[in-house]
């Protein structure tokens with residue numbers, strides 16, 4: 001039986017021109033070289049990267065599906081805007097409703113080979129924690145996204161997957177943590193969660209995911225200068 005796995009694709013890392021163009025634009029958005037809300041010109045981007053417009057359009061369509069880019073009729077592409085304080089609170093409320101549930105289901109039904117793939121992701125994230133800089137954090141954010149996506153997919157409820165994917169959580173969190181480093185505590189929280197799934201412990205997995213999301217919220221919350229603004 002084929003297991004839908006975002007993780008397997010990520011670990012394979014195919015290097016096509018399209019992927020390179022995608023990564024280049026991804027990095028510019030994530031590093032705020034292209035500011036949130038700013039227009040992205042297909043023509044200018046093609047000239048900057050020295051490629052034709054086709055791979056640029058393909059990359060932008062992919063970034064749009066991931067929530068980093070917005071396409072507006074007659075205007076074209078722009079980088080997605082940042083969350084305000086109220087949207088941040090809402091995002092975490094919904095995550096706390098859905099993700100601990102997904103972790104509980106995974107402890108019951110996630111296939112052993114997918115648990116192993118998540119284990120491999122944890123090892124990669126651990127390795128990144130020994131490196132500094134934006135590039136390491138960008139890679140960490142992508143691996144973390146794959147980790148959480150896989151748990152949502154493996155829980156087996158398509159509506160939960162859809163609701164979580166529409167939040168584009170990692171895009172927003174990355175921007176908040178622009179100057180941050182890979183956090184050791186997030187790595188330990190993932191390992192605790194994965195251990196509970198591996199032990200087929202639904203209560204433990206649910207509690208570990210809740211703890212991870214609450215602590216993640218607290219790590220990011222400090223980035224908002226005022227919790228009253230818009231809240």
Ligand SMILES: [Zn+2]
Nearest residue numbers: 144148186190
């Ligand atoms: Zn995480």
